[in-house]
Amino acid sequence: MDRPLTSLKGWYIDLEKREARPGELPDDVSRAFLGGRGIGSWFLGACPTADPLAHDAPLVFATGQLTGSRIPASGRTAISAFSPLTNTICSCSVGGRLAIEMRKAGADFIHITGRAETELVMTIDNSGVTFEEAHLAADLPLSEVFASLARQGGSTAAIGPGAKAGCRYASIMVDGTYASGRGGLGLVMASRNLRALNVMGTSRLTSVDRAGEEAARTDIIRLFDASPAIMGRSGLKNFGTATLVDLMASRRMMPTANFRRTYFEGYRAFSAPTLARHGRVTHHACHGCPIACKKRTDTSLPEFETLSHFGALNENNDLASIIEANRLCNEAGIDTITAASTIACLAEIRQTRYTGAALVEKVKEIVTGKGDGELLRLGSALMARELGVPELSMSVKSLELPAYDPRGAYGMALAYGTSTRGACHLRAYPIAHEILRKPVATDRFSFSGKARIIKIAEDLNSVVDSIGACKFAFLGASLEEYAKGFSAVTGLELDTQDLLRIGDTISSLERHINTLRGFTRADDMLPQRFYTEAGTNGPGIEIPPIDRAAFEEALDRYYRIRGCNPDGTLTEIRTRGIALCATR
Numbered sequence: 001m002d003r004p005l006t007s008l009k010g011w012y013i014d015l016e017k018r019e020a021r022p023g024e025l026p027d028d029v030s031r032a033f034l035g036g037r038g039i040g041s042w043f044l045g046a047c048p049t050a051d052p053l054a055h056d057a058p059l060v061f062a063t064g065q066l067t068g069s070r071i072p073a074s075g076r077t078a079i080s081a082f083s084p085l086t087n088t089i090c091s092c093s094v095g096g097r098l099a100i101e102m103r104k105a106g107a108d109f110i111h112i113t114g115r116a117e118t119e120l121v122m123t124i125d126n127s128g129v130t131f132e133e134a135h136l137a138a139d140l141p142l143s144e145v146f147a148s149l150a151r152q153g154g155s156t157a158a159i160g161p162g163a164k165a166g167c168r169y170a171s172i173m174v175d176g177t178y179a180s181g182r183g184g185l186g187l188v189m190a191s192r193n194l195r196a197l198n199v200m201g202t203s204r205l206t207s208v209d210r211a212g213e214e215a216a217r218t219d220i221i222r223l224f225d226a227s228p229a230i231m232g233r234s235g236l237k238n239f240g241t242a243t244l245v246d247l248m249a250s251r252r253m254m255p256t257a258n259f260r261r262t263y264f265e266g267y268r269a270f271s272a273p274t275l276a277r278h279g280r281v282t283h284h285a286c287h288g289c290p291i292a293c294k295k296r297t298d299t300s301l302p303e304f305e306t307l308s309h310f311g312a313l314n315e316n317n318d319l320a321s322i323i324e325a326n327r328l329c330n331e332a333g334i335d336t337i338t339a340a341s342t343i344a345c346l347a348e349i350r351q352t353r354y355t356g357a358a359l360v361e362k363v364k365e366i367v368t369g370k371g372d373g374e375l376l377r378l379g380s381a382l383m384a385r386e387l388g389v390p391e392l393s394m395s396v397k398s399l400e401l402p403a404y405d406p407r408g409a410y411g412m413a414l415a416y417g418t419s420t421r422g423a424c425h426l427r428a429y430p431i432a433h434e435i436l437r438k439p440v441a442t443d444r445f446s447f448s449g450k451a452r453i454i455k456i457a458e459d460l461n462s463v464v465d466s467i468g469a470c471k472f473a474f475l476g477a478s479l480e481e482y483a484k485g486f487s488a489v490t491g492l493e494l495d496t497q498d499l500l501r502i503g504d505t506i507s508s509l510e511r512h513i514n515t516l517r518g519f520t521r522a523d524d525m526l527p528q529r530f531y532t533e534a535g536t537n538g539p540g541i542e543i544p545p546i547d548r549a550a551f552e553e554a555l556d557r558y559y560r561i562r563g564c565n566p567d568g569t570l571t572e573i574r575t576r577g578i579a580l581c582a583t584r
Contacts, residue, residue: 008035008065008108011129013122015192016055016114020129025109031492034499036064037091037465038506039109040080044089045509048516052082052184053191061102061110061157061197064468067287068103068205070217071485072224073473075099075287077174078465079157082517083183084191085168085338085379086398086422089513090183093426093465095286095294096175097155104201116193121149123198134195138164141331145196146176154200160333163190165369167377169338173330177300178286181335182399183421184379212488220477220485224290227476229436234272236293236472237283241304242272244403248308251435251444252538253408255401256312258344259394259527262405262535262543266317270307274319291472302326302336308403309340314347316355325363332367338379339366341400345380346372348392397422397523406526407535407543409434411442411450414554417524418454418562420510428457429471438475447550451557459503466506508563509578512570521568524555 008030012021025039033042040060050057059081066074077099083090102108105125119134136145142160149156155175163170163186170186171179180186207213224230231237248254249267256264268274278301285292294300302310302322306329310322329336343362347354354362365373375383381398384390394401399422406413411430419427430453434444442449460479464471467486483496494502514523526546535543559566563574570578 008039010062010107010109010111011124013110013112013129014114015112015116015120015194018116018120018131023111032502033506034065034463034466034502035108036062036076036078036468037080037093037462038502039466040078040091041089041506041510041513043109043111044080044082045513048513050082052084052087052188055115055192056113057082059112059185059188059192061098061112063099063102063108064466065490066482066486067099067468069207069485069489070213070288071469071482071489072217072220073286073289073291073470074468075289076465076468076470077102079172079180079185081185081188083185083399083421084187085184087517088183088397088399088421088519089510089517090185090421091465092172092180092182092185093471094172094174094178094180095289095470096178097287098157098174098199099468100287101155101199101201103205104203105199106201106203107199110197112192112194115191119193119195121196121198122194123151123200125200126202136195142173142333143176143331149196149198151198151200154198156196156198158196158333159186159189160331161367162332162334163187165367165377166190167332167334167366168379168382169335171333171335173333177294177330179330179335181337182424184335186333207489208491209488213485216481216485216488219481220473221290223476223478223481224473229438229475230291230472231476236291236475239272239276240293240301242270242275242301242307244304245271245307247435248403251408252536252541252543253405254308254312255394255403255405256536257315258313258341258348258392259401259405259529260348260533262408263538264312264315264317267312269317270302270311270319270322275301275307278319278323286470289470291470293472300326300330305403306336306340309337309344310359313340313344313403314355314359315353316359318356318359321356321360324360328360328363328367334366337402338400339363339376341394342376342378342380342383345384345393346376349384349387349389391528394527394529395423396526397519399423404431405535405543406530407546409444410447410546410554411444411454413526413530413546413551414447414450414558415454415457417526417551417555418458418558420507420514426471427461428454429461430454430457432475436475439478447554451554452561455558455561456500458507459500462503462506463499466502505578508570508574511562511564511568512575512578515569519568521555521566524568526551
């Protein structure tokens with residue numbers, strides 16, 4: 001059966017009652033929030049102060065309106081909830097086949113509340129929703145969970161031993177290797193007693209304007225092919241995200257020794273060329289993506305953040321231990337960035353190093369709860385507070401910084417602070433212009449113009465996460481091409497500026513929700529280390545501490561542009577406008 005892409009329908013699931021009610025979003029809500037992350041934030045706005053693990057706080061899976069079209073790199077799912085790690089509003093964009101199977105099954109969103117009496121596996125297909133008891137051991141590795149739940153042509157989202165054991169940064173894993181990693185949404189799913197979600201659909205998806213869709217697709221593919229960052233010799237197509245290892249090392253912004261330094265001499269042990277020699281590497285892609293950035297040998301190879309944090313951040317140049325640490329995290333379903341950061345934090349507290357086999361042992365302790373496992377499962381912020389040294393957690397809003405040292409890119413520094421889910425490079429990704437020089441190069445050691453750039457980038461990425469697209473696509477194409485594709489697919493005449501205004505609504509709503517949850521300007525600041533300690537200088541490169549006064553001035557400018565008061569809260573006018581959109 002053909003199904004127009006503009007029809008946003010889904011399921012409201014009550015796990016306690018094992019009830020599934022079909023629903024359809026009003027047209028004005030679909031237009032105001034698009035889908036994906038936007039719809040997830042809209043749902044969470046209905047209960048802005050709920051406890052992350054309260055059974056009436058929703059866990060939302062949502063696709064974008066481009067998913068299932070011929071527009072490239074548009075097959076991602078947004079998973080949204082309140083974070084048990086940070087207490088912020090949180091959403092994660094995840095690849096795999098989940099989005100396309102949801103769309104084909106007629107489920108653009110899945111809104112889950114309640115807690116099942118016994119652990120369940122939930123299946124959604126064209127005929128509806130079914131529940132069955134899981135009968136899976138709590139410590140069963142995720143590879144075995146996925147093998148036992150495999151459905152022909154379908155997609156599975158599941159949680160592993162990490163979530164079952166209460167790890168605050170447990171992931172929801174999709175199709176074996178795709179991680180909805182940050183913020184601990186796996187623990188939210190575990191709190192509902194939902195072990196896995198299977199989705200399979202058979203509907204054929206249609207576009208309103210096939211000729212316009214094909215024109216947009218052709219333009220986007222042409223721009224991909226012309227982009228060195230995507231299709232170049234050292235681009236994502238050939239090397240995956242590991243290509244960033246050499247780049248960050250050369251720019252002296254590779255977080256090392258829990259961010260005490262910004263250069264690791266042993267980085268070549270886990271660089272992209274070294275990884276490429278690690279057995280026969282195969283390329284894997286999300287649905288409808290020509291980039292195929294995920295790399296595998298006999299196991300999934302680590303992404304850049306994982307390589308850098310289990311490597312440089314822990315002063316570890318043993319590639320085998322990095323790959324094994326990554327495998328253990330994937331099998332347990334825990335976020336590699338927070339796991340590696342928490343281990344590095346503990347190493348600094350104890351004035352020691354965990355490298356090689358010792359690093360792998362620490363990851364095993366997280367999985368099993370033995371040794372320091374219970375402590376490490378808290379994440380670095382809560383762990384450091386419990387040990388009396390909160391300043392040694394390199395986090396913002398309790399979310400650990402990823403593998404770009406902010407002293408080497410001031411736009412990144414500001415973006416870490418303003419991100420609504422805590423320290424995150426994906427809410428704005430200023431690395432694109434500060435390091436990759438796309439679309440326009442900016443001075444990485446200056447805050448000049450960065451407040452406006454970050455605000456626009458946040459709005460852009462809110463749109464990207466809401467239409468189901470991949471951020472890597474925007475290293476080649478722009479929102480202009482995707483706006484044309486969106487209009488052709490949906491029939492909604494929205495241009496670039498229309499979409500950015502929607503992105504502004506989504507970003508501002510998320511900030512307002514965080515305010516209602518108790519977050520203030522103080523939570524937009526970086527750890528003190530970055531204002532007082534220099535990085536590691538190199539040939540022709542000096543990495544000074546960030547000038548705190550300059551950072552605060554940039555933050556003031558950002559607040560004015562975003563429509564906030566000096567304390568970071570939305571102005572009364574902006575609050576009324578956001579409330580009007582959110583209550584449609």
